[in-house]
Amino acid sequence: MADTLSADVVVVGSGICGSLAARKLAREGASVLMLEAGPRIRRDDIVRAFRTSPRKGDLIAPYPYSSLAPHPDYHPEDNGYLLQQGPYPYKPEYLRVVGGTTWHWAAQAWRYLPNDFRIRSLYGVGRDWPISYDDLEPYYHEAEVLMGVSGPVNNGSPRAKPFPMEPVAPSYLEQRLMTRLAPEFEVITNTTARNSRAYDGRPACCGNNNCMPICPIDAQYHGGLAADAAEAAGVTLIPQAVAYKLEHDESGRITAVNYYDWDKVSHRVTAETFILAANAIEIPRLLFLSASDRFPDGLANSSGTLGRNLMDHPSSSITFNVDEDVWPGRGPQSPASIQKLRDGDFRSEHAPFRIDFSNSSRVTSITEDLIKAGYFGAALERELRARTAREISVKNVLEQLPDPDNRVMLADEKDALGLPKPLFSYSFDDYVHRGMAASRTAFERIAELMGGTDIRHSPEGKYSNNQHITGTLSMGADPADSVTDAVGRAHDHENLYMASTGVMPTVATCNSTLTGVALALRSADAILGRV
Ligand SMILES: Cc1cc2nc3c(=O)[nH]c(=O)nc-3n(C[C@H](O)[C@H](O)[C@H](O)COP(=O)(O)OP(=O)(O)OC[C@H]3O[C@@H](n4cnc5c(N)ncnc54)[C@H](O)[C@@H]3O)c2cc1C
Ligand code: SF4
Numbered sequence: 001m002a003d004t005l006s007a008d009v010v011v012v013g014s015g016i017c018g019s020l021a022a023r024k025l026a027r028e029g030a031s032v033l034m035l036e037a038g039p040r041i042r043r044d045d046i047v048r049a050f051r052t053s054p055r056k057g058d059l060i061a062p063y064p065y066s067s068l069a070p071h072p073d074y075h076p077e078d079n080g081y082l083l084q085q086g087p088y089p090y091k092p093e094y095l096r097v098v099g100g101t102t103w104h105w106a107a108q109a110w111r112y113l114p115n116d117f118r119i120r121s122l123y124g125v126g127r128d129w130p131i132s133y134d135d136l137e138p139y140y141h142e143a144e145v146l147m148g149v150s151g152p153v154n155n156g157s158p159r160a161k162p163f164p165m166e167p168v169a170p171s172y173l174e175q176r177l178m179t180r181l182a183p184e185f186e187v188i189t190n191t192t193a194r195n196s197r198a199y200d201g202r203p204a205c206c207g208n209n210n211c212m213p214i215c216p217i218d219a220q221y222h223g224g225l226a227a228d229a230a231e232a233a234g235v236t237l238i239p240q241a242v243a244y245k246l247e248h249d250e251s252g253r254i255t256a257v258n259y260y261d262w263d264k265v266s267h268r269v270t271a272e273t274f275i276l277a278a279n280a281i282e283i284p285r286l287l288f289l290s291a292s293d294r295f296p297d298g299l300a301n302s303s304g305t306l307g308r309n310l311m312d313h314p315s316s317s318i319t320f321n322v323d324e325d326v327w328p329g330r331g332p333q334s335p336a337s338i339q340k341l342r343d344g345d346f347r348s349e350h351a352p353f354r355i356d357f358s359n360s361s362r363v364t365s366i367t368e369d370l371i372k373a374g375y376f377g378a379a380l381e382r383e384l385r386a387r388t389a390r391e392i393s394v395k396n397v398l399e400q401l402p403d404p405d406n407r408v409m410l411a412d413e414k415d416a417l418g419l420p421k422p423l424f425s426y427s428f429d430d431y432v433h434r435g436m437a438a439s440r441t442a443f444e445r446i447a448e449l450m451g452g453t454d455i456r457h458s459p460e461g462k463y464s465n466n467q468h469i470t471g472t473l474s475m476g477a478d479p480a481d482s483v484t485d486a487v488g489r490a491h492d493h494e495n496l497y498m499a500s501t502g503v504m505p506t507v508a509t510c511n512s513t514l515t516g517v518a519l520a521l522r523s524a525d526a527i528l529g530r531v
């Protein structure tokens with residue numbers, strides 16, 4: 001056992017949620033220590049690693065990996081960090097580096113709709129939140145200013161103040177979609193943490209279509225910038241510090257967190273207040289690892305719901321060739337979407353959804369397909385030019401309801417530090433299947449309006465997830481069926497907070513990070529006695 005460190009507040013995890021909560025507290029005068037499992041990384045190193053990577057389609061490939069702070073990796077094969085109990089595999093991606101997973105995100109930064117907070121009351125499904133849209137509205141704005149969010153006025157979520165920036169200029173593909181789908185579908189520019197002009201010392205997006213795995217010029221916000229901002233505000237950040245156990249006193253107050261450095265030397269940190277921000281999978285894992293005689297099922301788990309109600313956004317997709325050249329691959333990768341099916345009375349019957357257009361360059365995948373099909377020489381070049389100008393892909397993003405059987409647990413198998421790995425149980429219900437069927441009708445109409453040919457649906461019943469990991473630390477008014485209260489504090493431990501998308505009790509139809517950050521900023525206000 002080595003040293004004991006101390007601070008007013010200890011934050012575990014330097015991702016976007018933890019770093020922005022830490023920054024806020026440090027700016028108010030608190031001493032804040034932030035423990036981060038992974039190493040520091042630099043943008044230029046990642047850009048270089050991407051340029052030389054033979055696996056361009058693998059978003060995680062340019063990022064460093066260590067078995068001491070493992071993250072899931074599925075290419076060229078599953079690295080076996082996340083174990084599956086079934087019946088359906090749940091295979092999220094996340095990064096364990098300073099700044100966390102948003103180093104390689106798409107930067108979509110939507111607010112929920114007001115009705116998303118009340119689906120049990122309105123539609124008789126899922127759960128109601130213990131807070132309303134109005135409670136979160138000022139924190140949405142605070143998050144948008146910090147993250148540099150740009151977006152269109154008409155996006156369905158009421159706002160007290162304008163977006164910090166105008167939307168990024170639409171790409172040619174986006175303009176064609178807006179025009180040709182207008183008779184039936186309103187296509188709007190996505191709300192994103194992406195600069196449409198110079199903002200916060202970072203340049204405007206120049207449209208080079210590399211948003212995932214890394215924006216080479218930081219036009220897109222990410223957790224690395226949030227960690228920098230936290231340190232600039234006075235936060236002490238300790239990288240390569242893997243938290244593995246919390247301690248508590250007789251009353252249940254948390255007294256210390258123990259971490260391993262990368263030489264496997266254990267350190268102990270004490271504080272008045274603890275914030276867990278290690279993401280919606282690693283936080284429940286840490287709480288299970290911290291089980292004690294007093295809390296044998298893990299900390300913050302008197303309800304038995306810790307790690308349960310795991311949700312994401314299941315997706316299916318359609319790919320087709322448009323009847324004109326639309327040139328995907330110019331401008332941001334996730335430019336535009338259709339919002340009108342996010343809410344309505346149909347939510348009592350089937351999942352609502354957003355429809356999202358991809359603008360990623362398709363040169364690599366089409367080249368691979370053509371070579372596999374036997375094309376070479378002039379024919380390969382001709383076909384490649386034709387298809388890359390016209391092939392587009394459209395996906396849906398569905399709401400999945402909370403289900404206690406969808407969960408993360410501890411496996412018997414251990415990682416290199418001797419800590420049990422995460423184990424998942426996961427499946428989809430008919431609410432999702434019926435939503436998929438409804439979205440297929442919309443997909444087919446979109447393909448028709450775009451003059452689509454060579455139409456390919458993703459395999460029926462096989463859904464992708466979208467890394468919007470929610471529910472495992474659900475907030476609720478009743479301590480008997482939720483992990484955290486309305487400010488993200490553990491019902492069972494008065495000085496333990498969670499800054500994470502995991503506290504979201506329903507997943508709605510939009511990407512979860514902006515809401516996670518807004519909730520984390522609200523938790524910071526609660527710690528400061530302002531909520
Ligand atoms: C490819 C991809 C695209 C995405 N696109 C979008 C998008 O467009 N919009 C959107 O809203 N969301 C998107 N997401 C999801 C988004 O990245 C997450 O919602 C977000 O990163 C969650 O932030 P966080 O701070 O809770 O967790 P993370 O960003 O995962 O950060 C958690 C941090 O905790 C650290 N940590 C973990 N365990 C420990 C430990 N034991 N001790 C100490 N530190 C620890 C990790 O190393 C990490 O730095 C995307 C994700 C992926 C993978
Ligand atoms: S298109 Fe994407 S990668 Fe390129 S500058 Fe804009 S945000 Fe960055």
